[in-house]
Amino acid sequence: MIGYHDRDYPLLAIHYGGQVMAEMQYAKLDSEKLARLRSFETELGSWVLAVEPAAELADLSAAQLAQLQALEVELGVVLLAYTPPA
Numbered sequence: 001m002i003g004y005h006d007r008d009y010p011l012l013a014i015h016y017g018g019q020v021m022a023e024m025q026y027a028k029l030d031s032e033k034l035a036r037l038r039s040f041e042t043e044l045g046s047w048v049l050a051v052e053p054a055a056e057l058a059d060l061s062a063a064q065l066a067q068l069q070a071l072e073v074e075l076g077v078v079l080l081a082y083t084p085p086a
């Protein structure tokens with residue numbers, strides 16, 4: 001289990017044109033949500049990192065999600081799709 005961190009800075013920040021476009025921080029989970037996450041980790045046999053996006057994630061169709069997941073496998077990375085700012 002990855003420990004809970006109460007930090008004021010982002011875990012991940014996406015910069016474009018000298019501006020922060022999106023960021024994610026460690027999720028602040030209450031005891032009930034943390035217990036659910038720990039239970040899920042036990043079911044998976046893996047650790048799970050919970051983050052909170054500060055920008056809206058893209059609402060992908062099933063086909064787009066499948067493409068994103070295939071590209072993750074191809075590149076060996078985790079990809080996050082954000083809705084671009086207006």
